[in-house]
Amino acid sequence: MAHVLISPLNWGLGHATRDIPVIRNLLDHNHEVTIAGCGNALLVLEKEFPECHTIDFPDYPVPYSLGRFFLPKFVASLPRILRAVADEQKNLEKILSKNQFDLIISDNRLGVYSSKIPSVFITHQLHYHLPLAFWPVELLAVAMNGILHGKYRHIIVPDNPPGPAALAGKLSRPGTVVTKERAFFSGILTSTRKQTVKEDLDYLFMISGPEPQRKQLERILVPQAGKVAGSCVILLGSPQQAGTLKKSGTCRVINFASTTEKEDLMNRARFIVCRSGYTSMMEIAELDKHHALFIPTPGQPEQEYLSWYYERKGWFHSQSQYRLSLSDDIGIAQRPRYTGFPPMAKTRENVKRLYNQVLAQYLD
Amino acid sequence: MNDLIISGTLGLIGLLFAVIILLVVAWSAAVLIFTAIAAGEYGTVFAILSALLVAGSGYLATGYWLRKKDYI
Numbered sequence: 001m002a003h004v005l006i007s008p009l010n011w012g013l014g015h016a017t018r019d020i021p022v023i024r025n026l027l028d029h030n031h032e033v034t035i036a037g038c039g040n041a042l043l044v045l046e047k048e049f050p051e052c053h054t055i056d057f058p059d060y061p062v063p064y065s066l067g068r069f070f071l072p073k074f075v076a077s078l079p080r081i082l083r084a085v086a087d088e089q090k091n092l093e094k095i096l097s098k099n100q101f102d103l104i105i106s107d108n109r110l111g112v113y114s115s116k117i118p119s120v121f122i123t124h125q126l127h128y129h130l131p132l133a134f135w136p137v138e139l140l141a142v143a144m145n146g147i148l149h150g151k152y153r154h155i156i157v158p159d160n161p162p163g164p165a166a167l168a169g170k171l172s173r174p175g176t177v178v179t180k181e182r183a184f185f186s187g188i189l190t191s192t193r194k195q196t197v198k199e200d201l202d203y204l205f206m207i208s209g210p211e212p213q214r215k216q217l218e219r220i221l222v223p224q225a226g227k228v229a230g231s232c233v234i235l236l237g238s239p240q241q242a243g244t245l246k247k248s249g250t251c252r253v254i255n256f257a258s259t260t261e262k263e264d265l266m267n268r269a270r271f272i273v274c275r276s277g278y279t280s281m282m283e284i285a286e287l288d289k290h291h292a293l294f295i296p297t298p299g300q301p302e303q304e305y306l307s308w309y310y311e312r313k314g315w316f317h318s319q320s321q322y323r324l325s326l327s328d329d330i331g332i333a334q335r336p337r338y339t340g341f342p343p344m345a346k347t348r349e350n351v352k353r354l355y356n357q358v359l360a361q362y363l364d
Numbered sequence: 365m366n367d368l369i370i371s372g373t374l375g376l377i378g379l380l381f382a383v384i385i386l387l388v389v390a391w392s393a394a395v396l397i398f399t400a401i402a403a404g405e406y407g408t409v410f411a412i413l414s415a416l417l418v419a420g421s422g423y424l425a426t427g428y429w430l431r432k433k434d435y436i
Binding site: 075078079082085086089110111127132133135136137138139140142144147148151170173175 | 366369375
């Protein structure tokens with residue numbers, strides 16, 4: 001039995017939730033898992049795995065923008081993030097001096113690696129996408145990623161290999177030799193599971209992501225969703241008002257749903273409207289949903305790129321929240337030219353392959 | 365301090381310098397253009413604007429080429 005330290009980034013819950021199948025697989029192989037994280041990411045994993053030892057391990061400030069311009073705020077926050085990475089490494093040294101680990105798994109935490117213990121890094125972003133005018137910054141980021149990836153034995157990319165079925169497009173394409181040598185394309189990893197239930201819900205609207213853009217989308221979407229014909233549920237992703245219910249037109253509005261409730265609703269939905277965050281994309285791929293409309297968070301280059309990429313591939317329709325006309329866009333998204341994601345291996349199979357081909361060599 | 369932090373810091377300093385250089389070039393070009401207009405030297409104005417256009421197009425074309433070749 002080996003001892004694994006796993007540390008997800010707490011920028012949203014996407015990192016923590018994609019680690020759930022990995023942790024479950026490690027526990028199934030009778031390994032001991034310690035989770036080092038903070039905030040909601042740690043809470044989710046504590047709830048999911050009460051048998052695991054947990055460590056409160058702070059990460060970096062989230063540079064979410066109040067307006068449409070994420071990039072300048074992100075660049076301005078880089079000095080603080082660099083400082084936080086340096087602190088993170090000092091804190092990790094303290095954790096390692098008190099515990100014996102056989103493997104470290106960092107999910108997008110830049111300072112979580114050790115030269116003495118095999119370390120692997122989980123990320124779907126080997127590349128960044130910025131507006132064309134900022135190409136030198138993009139080039140610099142590729143080089144920086146190469147330096148970062150050199151610290152790890154493997155870079156686990158929760159996507160299909162580069163090619164026609166790559167869910168993240170250029171984002172998951174290795175940019176340097178160092179990254180290419182270490183990249184392992186595990187395929188999608190998500191905690192959301194496909195259920196054999198009837199698709200009896202016409203529309204599911206998931207309004208999630210960082211504030212204040214979440215609230216902004218709520219203001220735009222809820223009045224329009226209330227006029228849509230058919231059964232529909234709006235998930236607001238607002239934990240402060242958990243449990244309260246209301247109605248908007250024909251729609252049932254749920255302020256906050258547990259992961260199980262959300263999984264159930266997603267399985268039952270025929271059509272999903274959500275942000276184009278990569279975690280949601282993996283969930284939609286896992287559940288084989290072929291009809292959806294994506295609304296990228298304004299100013300978030302990753303979501304804007306994914307929306308553009310899926311539109312270009314003819315997989316899904318996307319629309320900016322500022323130009324959204326829900327009934328028209330739902331009509332467009334249901335046209336035959338949008339095929340949904342191509343068939344691909346699912347999490348269950350992917351996590352087994354990940355264990356056998358990457359993790360087992362450090363643990364068995 | 366490890367090389368990740370050092371290279372990140374150097375990258376940021378590089379970006380800052382690039383922004384400063386860009387601002388200095390923009391300011392110098394603006395001064396030259398206004399001086400030339402005041403002196404009635406429209407040939408100089410045309411030459412400066414052409415040079416800026418060529419430089420800007422070259423810059424964007426390089427980015428476009430890098431993107432086409434999948435380097436970025």
